[in-house]
Every structure is written in C-alpha cells, then in structure tokens.
Amino acid sequence: MWRERKIPLAVMAVLLLGNILFFFTYRLDYQSRLNDMDARMETAQRQLADAQRARTAAEQQLAGYAKVRHDLDVLYNERWSTQARRFTQLFQEVKKLATASHFYPRSYAFSRTETVINKNDPANEGNTTVGLSFTVQGSYEQVRQLINLLELSNQFVIIDSIGLGGAGDPKNLTLSIHLKTMFRDPTVANAQRTNKQL
Numbered sequence: 545m546w547r548e549r550k551i552p553l554a555v556m557a558v559l560l561l562g563n564i565l566f567f568f569t570y571r572l573d574y575q576s577r578l579n580d581m582d583a584r585m586e587t588a589q590r591q592l593a594d595a596q597r598a599r600t601a602a603e604q605q606l607a608g609y610a611k612v613r614h615d616l617d618v619l620y621n622e623r624w625s626t627q628a629r630r631f632t633q634l635f636q637e638v639k640k641l642a643t644a645s646h647f648y649p650r651s652y653a654f655s656r657t658e659t660v661i662n663k664n665d666p667a668n669e670g671n672t673t674v675g676l677s678f679t680v681q682g683s684y685e686q687v688r689q690l691i692n693l694l695e696l697s698n699q700f701v702i703i704d705s706i707g708l709g710g711a712g713d714p715k716n717l718t719l720s721i722h723l724k725t726m727f728r729d730p731t732v733a734n735a736q737r738t739n740k741q742l
Contacts, residue, residue: 630699630700630727631674631727633699634676634699634700634701634725635652635676637697637698637699637701638676638694638699638701638723641690641693641694641697642678642680642690644689644693645682645686645687645689645690645693646682646686647680647682647686647690647719648680649678649679649680651678652676652677652678653675653676653677653678654674654675654676654677655674655675655677656672656673656674656675657672657673657674657675671726671727671728672726672727672728673724673725673726674724674725674726674727675704675722675723675724676722676723676724676725677720677721677722677723678720678721679718679719679720679721680718680719680721681710681716681717681718681719682716682717682719683715683716683717684715684717687708687717687719690719690721691703691706694723699725700725700726701723701724701725702723702724702725703721703722703723704722704723704724705721705722706719706720706721706722707719707720707721708720
C-alpha cells in the first residue's frame, strides 16, 4: 500500500523535512533576534535610568538656583533695600530690641554718608551708609542681651562701635553704641543694570 502512495508520501516527507528545517532555522534566528531585543531593551532601560538621574540632578540644580535667586532678591529688595523703604522698620526694630533689653534711650543720633563712586569697586556704587547712635544705662546682663538681640536681628544692621563705662559698678554701666546699615540707591542700581545689559 505504501508503494501505491509512494509519491505523496515522498512529497509529505520532503515537506516534513522542510518544515523541520524551517522550524529550527526560524527558531534559531528568532532566538537571536529575541536576544538582540533583550540586549537593546536593557540598554534602553539603562539609558532611561541615566536620563532620569540626570533630569533629577538638573531639577535639583534648578531648584537650588531658584532658591539662591529668591534669597538674593529678598536680600537685595528687603534686607538691603532703599532708605525710604527700610529705615522706619530698622529704627522700630532697634527701639524694640532696646526695650526688650530694658533700655529706654532718651535720644538717638543719626548720621548719613554717601559712598563715593569708585570705578575699581563697582559693588559699592550707589550705597548710602546710615549710622544710628544712642546711649543707655543698665546692668552688664542688659548690655549682653541687647548686643545679642542686635546680632540675631533680621534687619541688616552692623554694630560699628561700642563704648562701655561705669566706675567699676556692673549694675550701673553706661553703654554708648553706634550701629550702621547700608541702603542702596535705586537710580544708580538701575543705571548699573542698564549698562550691564548693553
């Protein structure tokens, strides 16, 4: 019976062999393509992780720059602002700190110095230095408290000089203190900004 169907069986055998050969070559080729795709996927995942790390670092750096810019704006526009904007706040702060130290100055003296424009030092252009002096009497603890409060103040104030006297009695000292601060002149600052942009 197989002799009668010899040709169809031979054709089927050839087809079976062809299918087996095709299956193994396709499987090997498919496996190598799968391996390539796996390798490419790993590379892409590594690149994605590197890109995400770089993005996170860039975002942190940008946030750091934004914070520095904000802090500079606060320093420039609030802490070291113009005299018209900040002097009253500064004076009230000094009075409040003196009162907190149980000092009640009878009078205050003020001085004002315009900064000479120096081409070698453009950072000081347009600055005005204002001095504030007063004299009080009290104990050593009160003096220490006032100096500490002035140093911790949020206002941009510098203790320029201190004079302390009092005939050896630590309960009745005379404190002469001279404070100073700087104010910027907005017209000079704007002129500088315009010159830098040109």
